[in-house]
Amino acid sequence: MDERHERAAMIRASAAGIADRSDLRRARGLRYSELGFDRATWREMCGLGWLGLRLPESAGGTGLGTFEACALAETLGAALVPEPLVSAALAVRVLAADARAAALAGDQLVLAAWQEPGVPYFAPPKTVYRDGALHGRKAFVAAARGAGAFVVTASEGVFLVAAGAPGASLTAVPTQDGGHLGTLVLDGAPAVRVAARDEDWQAALDEASLTTAAYLLGLMDAALARTVEYLHTRKQFGVAIGSFQSLQHRAVDVKLQIELTRASVHEAASILDRGAAAPARAAAVSRAKARASEAALFVTRQAVQLHGGVGYTDEHDIGLYLRKAMVVGPSCGMASAHRARWAELNLEAEAAE
Amino acid sequence: MTATDFNTLSDDEFRLAARAFLADHYPPELRNPVKRLHLPEARRWYEILSREGWIAPGWPREHGGLGLSAAKQLVYLDEYERFGAARLPDSGIVMLGPLILRYGTEEQKQFFLPRIISGEHIWCQGYSEPNAGSDLASLRTEAVLDEERGEWVINGQKIWTTLANDANWIFLLVRTDPSRKKQQGISFLLAPMDAKGVTVRPIVNIDRHDEFCEVFFDDVRVPKANLLGEINDGWNMAKALLGFERVFIGSPRQSGYALARLRRLAEHVGCWNEPSFRDRYVRLALDLADHISLYESFAEQIRRGETLGADVSLLKIHQSELFQRITDLMLEIGGEEAGLLDPIDGDRDLNPAGLFLVARATTIYAGTNEVQRNIIAKNVLNLP
Numbered sequence A: 001m002d003e004r005h006e007r008a009a010m011i012r013a014s015a016a017g018i019a020d021r022s023d024l025r026r027a028r029g030l031r032y033s034e035l036g037f038d039r040a041t042w043r044e045m046c047g048l049g050w051l052g053l054r055l056p057e058s059a060g061g062t063g064l065g066t067f068e069a070c071a072l073a074e075t076l077g078a079a080l081v082p083e084p085l086v087s088a089a090l091a092v093r094v095l096a097a098d099a100r101a102a103a104l105a106g107d108q109l110v111l112a113a114w115q116e117p118g119v120p121y122f123a124p125p126k127t128v129y130r131d132g133a134l135h136g137r138k139a140f141v142a143a144a145r146g147a148g149a150f151v152v153t154a155s156e157g158v159f160l161v162a163a164g165a166p167g168a169s170l171t172a173v174p175t176q177d178g179g180h181l182g183t184l185v186l187d188g189a190p191a192v193r194v195a196a197r198d199e200d201w202q203a204a205l206d207e208a209s210l211t212t213a214a215y216l217l218g219l220m221d222a223a224l225a226r227t228v229e230y231l232h233t234r235k236q237f238g239v240a241i242g243s244f245q246s247l248q249h250r251a252v253d254v255k256l257q258i259e260l261t262r263a264s265v266h267e268a269a270s271i272l273d274r275g276a277a278a279p280a281r282a283a284a285v286s287r288a289k290a291r292a293s294e295a296a297l298f299v300t301r302q303a304v305q306l307h308g309g310v311g312y313t314d315e316h317d318i319g320l321y322l323r324k325a326m327v328v329g330p331s332c333g334m335a336s337a338h339r340a341r342w343a344e345l346n347l348e349a350e351a352a353e
Numbered sequence B: 001m002t003a004t005d006f007n008t009l010s011d012d013e014f015r016l017a018a019r020a021f022l023a024d025h026y027p028p029e030l031r032n033p034v035k036r037l038h039l040p041e042a043r044r045w046y047e048i049l050s051r052e053g054w055i056a057p058g059w060p061r062e063h064g065g066l067g068l069s070a071a072k073q074l075v076y077l078d079e080y081e082r083f084g085a086a087r088l089p090d091s092g093i094v095m096l097g098p099l100i101l102r103y104g105t106e107e108q109k110q111f112f113l114p115r116i117i118s119g120e121h122i123w124c125q126g127y128s129e130p131n132a133g134s135d136l137a138s139l140r141t142e143a144v145l146d147e148e149r150g151e152w153v154i155n156g157q158k159i160w161t162t163l164a165n166d167a168n169w170i171f172l173l174v175r176t177d178p179s180r181k182k183q184q185g186i187s188f189l190l191a192p193m194d195a196k197g198v199t200v201r202p203i204v205n206i207d208r209h210d211e212f213c214e215v216f217f218d219d220v221r222v223p224k225a226n227l228l229g230e231i232n233d234g235w236n237m238a239k240a241l242l243g244f245e246r247v248f249i250g251s252p253r254q255s256g257y258a259l260a261r262l263r264r265l266a267e268h269v270g271c272w273n274e275p276s277f278r279d280r281y282v283r284l285a286l287d288l289a290d291h292i293s294l295y296e297s298f299a300e301q302i303r304r305g306e307t308l309g310a311d312v313s314l315l316k317i318h319q320s321e322l323f324q325r326i327t328d329l330m331l332e333i334g335g336e337e338a339g340l341l342d343p344i345d346g347d348r349d350l351n352p353a354g355l356f357l358v359a360r361a362t363t364i365y366a367g368t369n370e371v372q373r374n375i376i377a378k379n380v381l382n383l384p
Helices: A003-015 A025-029 A039-047 A066-078 A085-092 A097-104 A198-233 A245-273 A278-312 A318-328 A335-352 B011-025 B039-052 B070-083 B091-103 B106-118 B234-241 B244-248 B253-269 B275-303 B310-339 B352-362 B369-379
Strands: A110-113 A128-130 A133-142 A149-154 A157-162 A168-174 A180-190 B123-126 B142-146 B151-162 B169-175 B186-192 B198-203 B212-223
Touching: A003 A066, A066 A085, A066 A198, A066 A245, A085 A097, A085 A110, A085 A149, A085 A198, A110 A133, A133 A149, A149 A180, A157 A180, A198 A245, A198 A278, A198 A318, A245 A278, A245 B369, A278 A318, A278 A335, A278 B310, A278 B352, A318 B310, A318 B352, A335 B310, B011 B039, B011 B070, B070 B275, B091 B106, B091 B123, B091 B169, B091 B234, B091 B244, B123 B151, B123 B212, B142 B169, B151 B169, B151 B186, B151 B198, B169 B234, B186 B212, B186 B234, B244 B275, B244 B310, B253 B275, B253 B310, B253 B352, B275 B310, B310 B352, B310 B369
Parallel strands: A110 A149, B123 B169
Antiparallel strands: A128 A133, A133 A180, A149 A157, A168 A180, B142 B151, B151 B212, B169 B186, B198 B212
């Protein structure tokens, strides 16, 4: 086992307390609550150094790689952990020292708000920064009600705006996983520029897409594990239903998609960690995210079907994976957006060869 | 026009009459509900149908039905669905009524049928059990005859009982002879839901709707006369019912409704004119068109008075999976908005997540698609 695998194993072990894949009672209980997550758990996660996992030690982080960040996200996904680590870890990458320290300590939750309603995922933002204030509209911010501040993209760069700033207003709509998505309307909200070069922001955003894919990977893995267990225990016609060949084959098809996702995510993480050129990184991330988003729905749909009637109930946990996949699947860019970007990067590269 | 002479009309004339009836009488606010209506919402429509004589299209006129021929029933169903009229708590009308007509005693007919017509009795169907789903014949809810008091004593549990929380009567399959082969020791019993020892527990689904329930029987006593048909003949009776209903469940309505909503969603997200989307949409539209043709071929068999074969299961498989593929594509194009708990911008026609979840149930209920495929493999292809 190489070092990064050892470190990944340690992270998985350290996450077992918060992210127990065999017990979804905490995740279930937080559904439809005001925040959709638990602040005490968030502090605990910050205390474990997860928020600063990718920051260098000089910036208060632990200096680990993308591979380890993916291992962590995978572990969280397997337990459907609702705390907004991916978005906060993206935001913290660009914060200045003071704000970063407060965020890393868990005192202030800063979330990234980079998407806009009606604007294609990879298109530049329409939000503008003028005379020290932001004007625009940011959408699809998960767990937004819990944020003290937002990192916002505008055509002039990346900015930090306080949640309660004058001219900033937040609305939220509930999602299938029991959380919510916020829309942040910025009507002259005072904001400060954060010191981020565009390529740094893009690189951090790609990592967020990849850790989202890893979260979905963990989610799929756990959904299959529970389904396999059910195929062992559920009996009809006097035998375990897992002895039926058609169900075995279905489970194998699910397994295949999971392993394709795993291979794609791990390869992308390696490409990022060895500092490949930007187009290669972006292509690898888009490939992994497109696979993960599509596979997550396939896997969780099949998991419900293989559970039969009980899979359709809210009281059985298997539906929680499906409804989480419905929400996390499209976050950080839906499959079609990532496929289109992959095609653009790869077909151009092919043409240049 | 009175309800007595519809069979004298041509199918086209009747279609217009049915269409006019719905337009004149249907409560507009109940059109195209995404979820099955509960009784308090559906009651008004039930009473209108009852009052106007349209509540039981297939029943004979002397029992309060419209006495429609099979062909006219199909026309009515088509118009009903096209209009977007809500399905009622109709187990008494669709499932039980025909069985009482065929197997019931004169007393049972006189007592139960008018009460179904009036809506005084709302029935639910107690077949599945926690350990008897796909393997329904292994059901274990038992009924023992207390000869002295002339009563059946029922113990056991039913599950997935549709709208049991709205019903005041239940018809159920019970084991009356454990010593026989499993299909041959089952009887058909009728029980009031307010009998001592009956407990209902609604189950909340993943679409947050409590359409299904568990029903528990703890020493529930019903009169001996509540047995329908012969003792230990319940399995055959339940199977005999699966004719018209099997074509009903393969109706193209759900997929047609969903496809129209897919277009709305595509327009909303702005991909309607993208060639890649258009190709996939057209594939689904062609699947729907061909499904309608397939459905019509089975309907034609009914019109000719033929008994449907096991191949009617093809309809259920294709309808439910087409409905799912349509809603899968909704999620694919809908992005974050397809993960919302409620309709987008409060627009009932933009509800991809709701439809996607409703579609999940259709390959599970009324005989899972796995069981339907078994039926076709065994009884149509005669595979070993």
